[in-house]
Amino acid sequence: MTLNDFLLHVFVLVDDLYRQLVRTPLRSRGPRHTAMTDPEVITIELVGEFLGLDHDKGLFAHFRRYHAAEFPALAGVHRTTFARQAANLFAVKKQLHAHLAERLAVWDRVFIVDSLPVPACAFGRAKSCRRFAGDAAFGYDHTRRNTMYGFRFHARATPTGILVAFDLAPANVSDQAMVDPLGPPPGSAVVGDRNYWSPKAGARLAEQGVKLVAPFRSKSKDPGPRRSRRISRFRWIIETAFGQLAGRFHIERTWARDVWHLSHRVIRKVLGHTIAVWLNVTAGRPPLDFDGLVTD
Numbered sequence: 461m462t463l464n465d466f467l468l469h470v471f472v473l474v475d476d477l478y479r480q481l482v483r484t485p486l487r488s489r490g491p492r493h494t495a496m497t498d499p500e501v502i503t504i505e506l507v508g509e510f511l512g513l514d515h516d517k518g519l520f521a522h523f524r525r526y527h528a529a530e531f532p533a534l535a536g537v538h539r540t541t542f543a544r545q546a547a548n549l550f551a552v553k554k555q556l557h558a559h560l561a562e563r564l565a566v567w568d569r570v571f572i573v574d575s576l577p578v579p580a581c582a583f584g585r586a587k588s589c590r591r592f593a594g595d596a597a598f599g600y601d602h603t604r605r606n607t608m609y610g611f612r613f614h615a616r617a618t619p620t621g622i623l624v625a626f627d628l629a630p631a632n633v634s635d636q637a638m639v640d641p642l643g644p645p646p647g648s649a650v651v652g653d654r655n656y657w658s659p660k661a662g663a664r665l666a667e668q669g670v671k672l673v674a675p676f677r678s679k680s681k682d683p684g685p686r687r688s689r690r691i692s693r694f695r696w697i698i699e700t701a702f703g704q705l706a707g708r709f710h711i712e713r714t715w716a717r718d719v720w721h722l723s724h725r726v727i728r729k730v731l732g733h734t735i736a737v738w739l740n741v742t743a744g745r746p747p748l749d750f751d752g753l754v755t756d
Contacts, residue, residue, distance in 0.1 A: 461753065461754060461755065462754070462756050463754055463756055466507065466510075466753065466754045467503070467507050467527070470503050470506055470739075471500070471503040473735065473739075474499045474502050474506070474556065474735075475499040475503075477556050477559060477560070478498060478502070478552070478556070481552075481555050481556065481559060482498070482552055495533040495536050495537050496531070496533045496537055496542070498545075500531055500533070501542065501549060502546075502552070502556075504523050504531065504534075504542075504546075505519070505546055505728045505732075506728065506731060506732040506735055507732075508522065509709050509728055509732035510708065510709075510732050510735075510736060510750075510754075512708060512709075514709065514710045514713060514715065514725070514729070515715055516539065516542075516543045516546075517539065520534075520542055520543070521539075546724075546728075547721065547724050550724045550727060553724075553727045553728055553731050554727055556731055557727065557730060557731045557734055560731075560734050560735070560738055561622060561623065561624045561625070561734060562624075564618070564622045564737065564738065564741065565618045565622050565624050568618045568619070568622075568624075568648075569645075569647060569649065570619060570648065570649050570651065571616045571617060571618060571619075571624065571644055571648060571649070571650050571651070572616070572617045572618075572619065572650070572651050572695050572697065572698040573614070573615070573616050573635070573638075573639055573651070573652045573656065573698075574614075574615060574617075574635075574652065574653065574698045574699075574702060575612045575613060575614040575615070575638065575655075576603075576612065576702050576705070576706065576711070577599075577601045577603070577604075577608050577610065577611075577612055577631065577712065578610050578611040578612065578613050578628065578711065578712055578722075578726075579608050579609060579610040579712065579714070580592050580596040580609055580610035580611070580714060581609065581610070583606070583607060583608055583609060586609035589609065591714070591716075591717045591718075592611075592717075592718065592719060592722070595611075595630065595718075595719045596609060596610045596611060596630060596631065597609070597610075597611075597630035597631050597632040597633075598632060599612065599630070599631025599632045599633075601631075602655060608631055609631065610714070611630060611631055611722070612628070612629055612630075612631050612633065613626065613627075613705075613711060613726065614626060614628070614629060614635070614638040614642060615627075615642070615698070615730075616643070616650065617697070619694070619697055620697065620747045620748075621697045621698065621700060621701040621737065621747050622734065622747065623730055623733060623734060625642045625643050626642070626726070626730055627641050628719070628722070628726060629641075634655070635652065635653075635656050636655070636658045636661040637661075639652075639656070639661065639665060639670075640664075640665075640668075644670045645670075646668060646669030646670065647669050648669075648670055649670070649671040649673055650665075650670060650671070650672055650673065651674070651691060651695060652672065652673070652674040652695075653674065653675065653691075653695065654674065654676070654677055654678075654679065654688075655674075656674040657674045657676055657677040658672075658674075674691070675687070675692065676688060697748070701748060704733060704748065704750060705729060705733060708750065709729040709732060710729075711726065736750050736753060739753060740753055
């Protein structure tokens with residue numbers, strides 16, 4: 461589809477879900493009425509994220525310049541007003557994501573869990589970094605094999621790459637400890653990498669009716685390397701989804717100074733990813749084929 465078609469599809473989907481799920485529109489909760497509707501603001505955010513426009517200033521300037529016909533009210537809105545309205549729709553975006561994820565993953569009982577780093581700043585500036593004071597922490601980045609300061613983004617996904625649940629945690633919180641907050645349902649299995657290997661965590665989850673599957677912690681001492689290779693092959697799809705979050709949606713960039721605003725930026729990236737998956741699935745396309753979704 462063309463970019464204009466994509467924009468229209470996203471708006472129609474967001475508007476329909478908004479009318480279905482939101483009882484009290486944000487613009488009617490206070491004495492002042494905004495020029496733009498909530499679905500319009502969310503659509504601009506999500507399409508902008510899909511296009512890699514993750515900074516509010518660039519996002520606002522792009523849509524005011526190139527999509528004034530689709531969003532005429534944008535011309536009369538100040539950038540800070542737009543950004544404030546977008547941030548205040550945090551809970552609405554969580555509702556939209558939860559609804560879409562539930563519909564996309566209704567039959568799934570096997571999930572993949574993983575995490576990726578979200579640095580608060582460059583490591584060399586960590587000691588003098590004032591952002592996220594008391595919330596961010598030092599932790600080890602297993603992919604880059606170095607210490608980082610910030611957070612980790614944890615997610616539970618289906619075998620087709622749908623991000624069903626997610627959370628942010630300080631970088632010193634282990635992957636094993638974040639399986640519970642991701643809410644795997646009883647009767648399900650979660651598949652992780654070697655960082656999730658833990659007999660204690662496996663026993664705790666088993667009491668909740670959840671099976672934890674992970675390769676042995678140490679690769680050199682692995683008693684079942686063939687089993688570990690099978691697990692790794694099964695997990696490739698979440699690596700693809702995480703690659704899209706990092707590459708297209710820039711989830712590793714914070715552009716925020718506190719956890720609330722960082723959480724808002726994360727939810728709009730995850731919702732943007734989920735919306736793209738939804739459009740692919742409803743069109744009969746591979747869920748994670750984002751490059752072929754918009755053709756111009």
